Amino acid sequence: MTNTPKGTLYGIGLGPGDPELMTVKARRVLAASRTIAYFRKRGRVGHARAIVEGLLAAGAAEIALEYPVTTEAPVDSPSYVDAIRAFYATSAEGLATRLDAGHDIALLCEGDPFFYGSFLHMYDRLKGAFRVEVVPGITGMSGCWTAACAPITYGDDVLTILPGTLSESALAEKLAATDAAVIMKVGRNLDKVRAALATAGRLDEAIYVERGTMAGERVLPLATLDHAGAPYFSIILLPGGRGRRIAP
Amino acid sequence: MTNTPKGTLYGIGLGPGDPELMTVKARRVLAASRTIAYFRKRGRVGHARAIVEGLLAAGAAEIALEYPVTTEAPVDSPSYVDAIRAFYATSAEGLATRLDAGHDIALLCEGDPFFYGSFLHMYDRLKGAFRVEVVPGITGMSGCWTAACAPITYGDDVLTILPGTLSESALAEKLAATDAAVIMKVGRNLDKVRAALATAGRLDEAIYVERGTMAGERVLPLATLDHAGAPYFSIILLPGGRGRRIAP
Numbered sequence: 001m002t003n004t005p006k007g008t009l010y011g012i013g014l015g016p017g018d019p020e021l022m023t024v025k026a027r028r029v030l031a032a033s034r035t036i037a038y039f040r041k042r043g044r045v046g047h048a049r050a051i052v053e054g055l056l057a058a059g060a061a062e063i064a065l066e067y068p069v070t071t072e073a074p075v076d077s078p079s080y081v082d083a084i085r086a087f088y089a090t091s092a093e094g095l096a097t098r099l100d101a102g103h104d105i106a107l108l109c110e111g112d113p114f115f116y117g118s119f120l121h122m123y124d125r126l127k128g129a130f131r132v133e134v135v136p137g138i139t140g141m142s143g144c145w146t147a148a149c150a151p152i153t154y155g156d157d158v159l160t161i162l163p164g165t166l167s168e169s170a171l172a173e174k175l176a177a178t179d180a181a182v183i184m185k186v187g188r189n190l191d192k193v194r195a196a197l198a199t200a201g202r203l204d205e206a207i208y209v210e211r212g213t214m215a216g217e218r219v220l221p222l223a224t225l226d227h228a229g230a231p232y233f234s235i236i237l238l239p240g241g242r243g244r245r246i247a248p
Numbered sequence: 249m250t251n252t253p254k255g256t257l258y259g260i261g262l263g264p265g266d267p268e269l270m271t272v273k274a275r276r277v278l279a280a281s282r283t284i285a286y287f288r289k290r291g292r293v294g295h296a297r298a299i300v301e302g303l304l305a306a307g308a309a310e311i312a313l314e315y316p317v318t319t320e321a322p323v324d325s326p327s328y329v330d331a332i333r334a335f336y337a338t339s340a341e342g343l344a345t346r347l348d349a350g351h352d353i354a355l356l357c358e359g360d361p362f363f364y365g366s367f368l369h370m371y372d373r374l375k376g377a378f379r380v381e382v383v384p385g386i387t388g389m390s391g392c393w394t395a396a397c398a399p400i401t402y403g404d405d406v407l408t409i410l411p412g413t414l415s416e417s418a419l420a421e422k423l424a425a426t427d428a429a430v431i432m433k434v435g436r437n438l439d440k441v442r443a444a445l446a447t448a449g450r451l452d453e454a455i456y457v458e459r460g461t462m463a464g465e466r467v468l469p470l471a472t473l474d475h476a477g478a479p480y481f482s483i484i485l486l487p488g489g490r491g492r493r494i495a496p
Contacts, residue, residue: 024267161407
């Protein structure tokens with residue numbers, strides 16, 4: 001009997017969206033991968049898959065892991081949590097079957113694999129049984145502050161990264177206590193985030209970035225944004241500079 | 249009379265240290281640059297310059313901007329602040345002379361140009377007069393959490409980035425109020441940072457990373473590190489996971 005060595009799971013950071021902002025290492029691993037996998041909404045090409053178009057090995061097998069919910073359900077509802085937990089479990093089992101058979105898999109990750117995101121659900125379920133190698137990527141927020149020409153931290157600045165899902169009072173308290181901030185997951189939380197910034201007295205400093213480094217990029221002062229909702233790929237920046245020790 | 253167009257200043261993010269973790273765009277811009285510039289301590293090759301060894305155009309001109317202080321002086325002393333401010337002013341004037349003459353300059357930046365770092369001192373002084381283009385890079389902290397196999401944020405985690413230069417009480421207060429944290433600029437602040445983590449009740453979660461992604465990389469629980477000082481390229485991570493909505 002032969003013992004097939006198990007495959008390796010690669011978590012490949014793709015960066016903020018512009019394919020030229022992938023690392024040399026990510027490009028190398030991707031081009032050598034015989035099997036790639038990625039998350040996407042049902043019925044879509046998938047954002048991660050779109051970034052690597054033209055960069056894959058000819059004939060590479062593709063595993064599309066399709067979220068069971070195509071519109072944002074209330075994320076605290078038990079039915080949502082149950083459905084998504086079952087989806088992650090099934091996805092991990094599918095990947096495990098191929099890894100057990102000796103296939104390496106490159107799992108595409110928008111941004112950086114260890115900074116939020118769905119990859120972590122596979123990582124936590126598979127790291128005990130398989131070798132996992134992570135290739136870091138440029139975060140979406142870094143792509144956004146670069147697109148906005150907005151240095152985020154100077155000198156001794158404190159930077160706080162906040163999900164827009166927090167309560168308005170928690171957001172306001174943390175925004176008032178930091179030098180610089182990035183607010184992720186703005187989307188349907190836009191009005192609440194705006195109110196929290198106003199309460200913290202920092203609305204006028206806030207920059208709104210939509211689709212940073214991608215086609216359709218928009219950068220504008222948050223205060224001038226109309227009250228229509230923000231799409232998923234949007235972020236709010238509160239640039240630092242109060243911690244600047246050496247002013248010009 | 250002809251009017252020479254002014255040159256462009258490129259801020260090139262080099263990432264955390266491993267040259268393969270540079271972006272494809274950074275490599276392209278660097279390989280095409282006729283003039284590069286970088287900061288370094290006097291008498292050293294310079295860390296940024298070492299990363300790009302073998303990646304520059306043949307015959308590229310090099311401008312080494314050498315810090316006037318080779319050992320860490322008390323950074324709040326007036327003499328330090330005066331010396332470093334004069335150094336940044338002179339450095340910017342030198343770059344401006346070449347940009348005025350129509351030369352593009354690629355200024356090397358460890359990590360990401362808009363996330364802390366000396367590049368910002370040039371950016372603030374030159375952006376009004378010259379075109380500046382920034383290529384984002386993977387931050388040092390991202391290289392460190394990848395090296396440590398430590399996902400830094402899940403789900404709705406709050407992440408706080410803290411300079412180790414803050415007071416012990418400020419550090420302890422912010423460490424107690426966040427899900428995840430990264431402490432930068434550990435170096436001579438190691439003992440203070442350790443005390444603050446203990447006060448916040450989080451010393452046992454802390455991971456110490458020295459020279460992440462570089463030769464001589466060390467990763468260990470902070471609690472097991474001896475009390476000798478930490479070098480400049482060290483960082484402390486407090487991984488998240490409390491904000492995990494979908495547990496396995």
